Amino acid sequence: xxxxxxxxxxxxxxxxxxxxxxxxxxxxxxxxxxxxxxxxxxxxxxxxxxxxxxxxxxxxxxxxxxxxxxxxxxxxxxxxxxxxxxxxxxxxxxxxxxxxxxxxxxxxxxxxxxxxxxxxxxxxxxxxxxxxxxxxxxxxxxxxxxxxxxxxxxxxxxxxxxxxxxxxxxxxxxxxxxxxxxxxxxxxxxxxxxxxxxxxxxxxxxxxxxxxxxxxxxxxxxxxxxxxxxxxxxxxx
Amino acid sequence: xxxxxxxxxxxxxxxxxxxxxxxxxxxxxxxxxxxxxxxxxxxxxxxxxxxxxxxxxxxxxxxxxxxxxxxxxxxxxxxxxxxxxxxxxxxxxxxxxxxxxxxxxxxxxxxxxxxxxxxxxxxxxxxxxxxxxxxxxxxxxxxxxxxxxxxxxxxxxxxxxxxxxxxxxxxxxxxxxxxxxxxxxxxxxxxxxxxxxxxxxxxxxxxxxxxxxxxxxxxxxxxxxxxxxxxxxxxxx
DNA sequence: GGGGAGAGATGCCGC
DNA sequence: GCGGCATTTCTCCCC
Numbered sequence: 001x002x003x004x005x006x007x008x009x010x011x012x013x014x015x016x017x018x019x020x021x022x023x024x025x026x027x028x029x030x031x032x033x034x035x036x037x038x039x040x041x042x043x044x045x046x047x048x049x050x051x052x053x054x055x056x057x058x059x060x061x062x063x064x065x066x067x068x069x070x071x072x073x074x075x076x077x078x079x080x081x082x083x084x085x086x087x088x089x090x091x092x093x094x095x096x097x098x099x100x101x102x103x104x105x106x107x108x109x110x111x112x113x114x115x116x117x118x119x120x121x122x123x124x125x126x127x128x129x130x131x132x133x134x135x136x137x138x139x140x141x142x143x144x145x146x147x148x149x150x151x152x153x154x155x156x157x158x159x160x161x162x163x164x165x166x167x168x169x170x171x172x173x174x175x176x177x178x179x180x181x182x183x184x185x186x187x188x189x190x191x192x193x194x195x196x197x198x199x200x201x202x203x204x205x206x207x208x209x210x211x212x213x214x215x216x217x218x219x220x221x222x223x224x225x226x227x228x229x230x231x232x233x234x235x236x237x
Numbered sequence: 238x239x240x241x242x243x244x245x246x247x248x249x250x251x252x253x254x255x256x257x258x259x260x261x262x263x264x265x266x267x268x269x270x271x272x273x274x275x276x277x278x279x280x281x282x283x284x285x286x287x288x289x290x291x292x293x294x295x296x297x298x299x300x301x302x303x304x305x306x307x308x309x310x311x312x313x314x315x316x317x318x319x320x321x322x323x324x325x326x327x328x329x330x331x332x333x334x335x336x337x338x339x340x341x342x343x344x345x346x347x348x349x350x351x352x353x354x355x356x357x358x359x360x361x362x363x364x365x366x367x368x369x370x371x372x373x374x375x376x377x378x379x380x381x382x383x384x385x386x387x388x389x390x391x392x393x394x395x396x397x398x399x400x401x402x403x404x405x406x407x408x409x410x411x412x413x414x415x416x417x418x419x420x421x422x423x424x425x426x427x428x429x430x431x432x433x434x435x436x437x438x439x440x441x442x443x444x445x446x447x448x449x450x451x452x453x454x455x456x457x458x459x460x461x462x463x464x465x466x467x468x469x470x471x472x473x474x
Numbered sequence: 475g476g477g478g479a480g481a482g483a484t485g486c487c488g489c
Numbered sequence: 490g491c492g493g494c495a496t497t498t499c500t501c502c503c504c
Contacts, residue, residue, distance in 0.1 A: 017258070017279055017291075017293045019256035019258075019279060019281075019335055021254070021256075021335065021337050021339060028482075029459075030482060031349075031402075031481095031482035031483095032347055032348060032349040032350065032457075032459070032481090032482045033347070033348045033349050033459050033482085034345050034346060034347040034348070034482075035345070035346045036343060036344075036345050036346070037343035038343070039340065039341030039342060039343045040337075040339035040340045040341050041339065041341060042254055042256060042281065042339065044256075044279065044281075044291065046291075046293055046294055046295075047293050047294060048293075048294040048295070050294070050295065050296045052296065054254075054281065054283075055339075055341045056254045056283055056284050056285075056339035056340070056341050057283055057284060057285040057287070057304070057341075058283075058285070058287065058304075059287045059289065059301060059303045059304070059499080060499065060500085062345050063345070063482090064296060064482085066296045066484090067294070067295075067296070085482080095337055096335055096337065098256055098258065098333055098335045100258050100277075100332055100333065102258065102277035102278065102279065102292075102293035103276070103277045103293070104276035104277050104278060104292045104293050104294075105276060106273060106274035106275065106276045107273075108271050108272075108273050108299050108300070109271060109272045109273070110269055110270070110271040110497085111269060111270040111271070112268075112269040112270050112497085113269065113495080113496085114494095114495060114496085115495085140488075140489090140493090145488090145493070145494080163495095164269075164495085164496090164497095165268075165496095165497095166476095166477090168477080168478070168479090169414070169477090169478070169479095170407065170410075170411075170478090170479085173407075173410040173411070173413075173414060174407075174410070174494090176410075177406070177410060201476080201477055201478080202477085203477075203478085204477095220269075222266075222269070222270045265497070267497060268496095268497035268498095269496090269497045270497090271497080295485095296484080296485095297484065297485080297498095300497085301497080302497095303499090322497075347482080349482080350480080350481080350482095351479095351480060351481085352480085375502095377478095377503080377504085382478075382479075382503095400480095401480085401481085401482095402481095402482095403491090403492090405492075405493070405494090406492090406493070406494095407493085407494085411479090438491080438492060438493085439491095439492085440492075440493085441492095
C-alpha cells in the first residue's frame with residue numbers, strides 16, 4: 001500500500017500520462033455534490049492535469065476534473081482542486097500504476113457534422129427545394145444564429161434549420177424563434193420555416209405543421225474516400 | 238511489437254479492464270466519420286467491451302465505442318464493431334499493457350440536480366412567491382413535460398421551469414411551449430410563466446420580459462452533511 | 475425501443 | 490469572459 005501511494009506521488013511530479021488501478025472511494029463537491037463508495041476503479045491522470053475516475057463498466061468517467069487542477073497527496077488521500085471544485089480520492093489499495101510520457105501532435109479529422117450539412121445545402125440548394133436561392137449561412141441574431149436562409153422559388157424568405165440526427169421539439173421551437181426574428185427584422189410577415197434533417201419525431205412533425213413550416217429530408221454528408229484508402233491499406237494484412 | 242499485440246489478444250478474451258499505452262492511428266465510421274493520424278495514446282478496454290481512445294491531453298476520449306462491441310484483432314489492427322459503427326485502431330508500437338479484473342458494486346450518489354431543485358420548490362413554494370400553491374410536478378404533455386405548476390397568490394395558473402445553472406434562450410422557449418400548452422388545454426388565456434434559476438442571460442431576460450413572464454432567483458440545493466462527515470474522517474490523516 | 479429532457483453535460487466559436 | 494449552440498453528445502425516465 002505504502003509503495004503504491006509512493007508511485008502515485010512520483011508520477012504527480014512528472015509530466016506523464018498515468019493509469020492507476022486501485023480500490024478507492026471518491027467524493028466530489030463543486031457544480032454538484034457526489035459520493036462514491038469503496039470499489040475497484042481505473043484512474044487516469046494526464047500530463048495536462050486532467051483526472052478521470054472510471055468504473056469497470058460504462059463509457060463515461062464516474063468522476064473527473066478537467067485541466068488546471070492542483071494535486072495534493074495527503075496520506076492515502078489524493079486531493080484534486082481547481083478554482084471552484086474539489087475531488088478527493090481515498091486509496092484503500094493500489095493494484096498497479098502505469099506511467100509514460102506520451103507524444104501526440106495530431107488532431108481528429110471529422111466529417112458529417114451539422115456545419116458540413118449546411119455547407120452542403122448552401123452549395124446544393126436543390127436538395128432543399130427546386131429553385132431555392134441561398135442568401136447566407138450562420139447568420140447571427142440576438143435570438144440565436146441561423147444555419148441557412150434564402151428565397152424559395154416563389155421569392156418568399158425562408159429560414160432553414162439543419163439537424164444531423166432526428167429533429168426534436170427543441171429544433172422546431174428554435175426554428176420558430178428564427179422565423180419570428182427574421183420576420184420582425186425584415187418587416188415581412190410571411191417568412192417560411194424549413195427544418196432539414198434525416199428524421200423527425202412525430203410530435204415535432206405535428207408542431208411543425210401547426211406552425212405551417214416544412215420538413216425536408218436530408219442525410220448529413222459523409223466523405224468515404226479516406227475510409228476506402230484505409231481499407232485498401234488494411235487489406236495488406 | 239509482436240509481443241505487445243499478443244498481450245492485447247490475451248486480454249480481449251479475458252473479462253478484465255485494460256489500459257494500453259501505444260503509438261497508433263485510429264479511424265471511425267458510424268454516426269459521423271473521423272480519422273486520427275499516428276500518435277501516442279492511452280486505450281482503455283473495459284470488461285463490458287467499452288473502448289476509449291485518449292490523447293495525452295484533454296478530458297474527453299478522442300474516439301470511443303460503447304458496450305456491446307465485438308473485437309477482432311487482425312495483424313496490427315484492432316477492429317471494434319457494433320450494429321452500426323466501426324472503429325479501427327492500427328498499432329504501430331505497443332508500449333505497455335495493464336489488465337486486471339476490477340470489482341465494483343457501487344453507484345454514485347449525487348445531489349444538487351434539477352429534479353431535487355423542483356422537489357425543493359414543491360416543498361417550499363414560498364421560495365417562488367409568497368402565497369404560491371403547487372399543484373403538481375413533472376406533468377407530462379404532448380409538447381414536453383413541466384417541472385412544476387400551480388396557482389399564484391391571486392389564483393392565476395402558473396407554469397414554473399427550473400434550471401440548475403444559468404437560464405438561456407432555450408429555457409425561455411421551453412417555458413413558452415408549456416405556458417401555451419397549459420393555456421390551450423385548460424382553456425385559460427392568462428397563464429403565468431415563471432423561470433426559476435440561480436442566473437439568467439441578458440438575452441433570455443429580455444425575451445422573458447417580452448412574453449410577460451417572470452424570473453425567480455433560486456439556488457439549487459446541496460446537501461453538505463456527507464462532505465462534513467468525510468472531512469472529519471480525512472482529518473485523521 | 476423511441477421520444478423528450480437533463481447533465482457536475484463538454485467543447486467550439488464569436489462578440 | 491459570457492452567450493449561443495452542436496455533440497459519434499450520454500443518460501435517465503416514461504410511454
